[in-house]
Amino acid sequence: MSAIINNIEIIKAKSTKINDVDFDNLKFGSVFSDHMLVCNYENGKWQAPKVTPYEPITLDPSAKIFHYGQSIFEGMKAYKDADEKVWLFRPLDNFNRLNISAKRLAIPELPENYFMEGLKALLEVDSDWIPKNEGSSLYIRPFIFASGNGFHASPADAYKFIICTAPSGAYFSGKVKVLIEEKYSRSANGGVGFAKAGGNYAGQFYPTQLAIEKGYQQVIWTDDNTHEYIEEAGAMNIFVRINDTLITGPTSDRILDGITRKSIIQLAEAENIPVEVRKITVKEVVEAAKNGSLKEMFGAGTAAVISPISGFGFKDEDFDLPELEDTYASYLKKRITDIQTNKTEDPFAWRYEVK
Ligand SMILES: *Cc1c(COP(=O)(O)O)cnc(C)c1O
Secondary structure, three states: OOOEEEEEEEEEEOOOOOOHOOOOOOOOOOOOOEEEEEEEEEEOOOOOOOOEEEEOOOOOOHHHHHHHOEEEEOOOOEEEEEOOOEEOHHHHHHHHHHHHHHHOOOOOOOOOOHHHHHHHHHHHHOHHHOOOOOOOOOEEEEEEEEEOOOOOOOOOOOEEEEEEEEEEOOOOOOOOEEEOOOOOOOOOOOOOOOOOEEEHHHHHHHHHHHHHHHHOOEEEEEEEOOOOEEEOOOOEEEEEEEEEEEEEEOOOOOOOOHHHHHHHHHHHHHHHOEEEEEEEEEEHHHHHHHHHOOOOOOOOOOOOOOEEEEEEEEEEEEEEEEOOOHHHHHHHHHHHHHHHOOOOOOOOOEEEEEE
């Protein structure tokens, strides 16, 4: 069966898997909807995208993704409100960041209409997969990788841009205990830390495993040069609250420009929560923990929105954060998710209706 939506060709799956899915018990990113968007870069240009059944892809063993790691991705979510309207959150920011990542990895930049029209066509075809229950959403994973062949260490001549989606339930990660990293680095000046490149994650796994063996769940990345500045929490941006001031580091080559991070900064500014964007030293966080002025720490990213931190380890010493009644973390999370799911006004015009 073939159809056209938004100028995009749709090749429908022969049957749906939706009846096999237990929407009340979804493990994050492990069940995939019936279709995907596929767009190939060949002969020097991005070809028209298509919606196809979700299915395995075949690659040559010499495909450059396997050898030289040209691979980038995005993470976003679609929400369905009580009236069955479908919403995205700041989707053009994801599109723009995908192209920032593409440029850094010498991947050809993607036209905006292929991303936006392709995504909208995919969401229309798989609209039944967007969960409606509280806290649930359809997680969206756009990605590009080098599918062109050859062992020559140079950018590929062919790429695939794909969008897959995965229904996901409320993300109850609980509070995490983190370890401030003093040896390994996630990113470096002049490197690819600001890009959502697959390799950034590969490099994080080993130090994170070491932290887990020591009883922590996540690593707090510090600057590669001195390890004196706090930069990110795992694959999330980090916020620290000292007394009533919320602080996060400035974006750079090393700190990813998260959409959740900048939304939190804008919300805090609009709601008179004192917020500072500046470098944060490990020393001041340790001192604040010791003198009781460190009230909260949390990670910020699309998947969990806000992920509170219960305490941190540094140089063989553990520091616990207080259990507060009213946290910035829970307040800001509710404000953002209410905007995302069309439960409240959207003074920032962040919501984007898919229709
Ligand atoms: C994706 C990501 C974030 C969060 O970005 P959002 O746009 O808020 O999802 C933060 N840090 C790193 C390293 C990331 O890869």
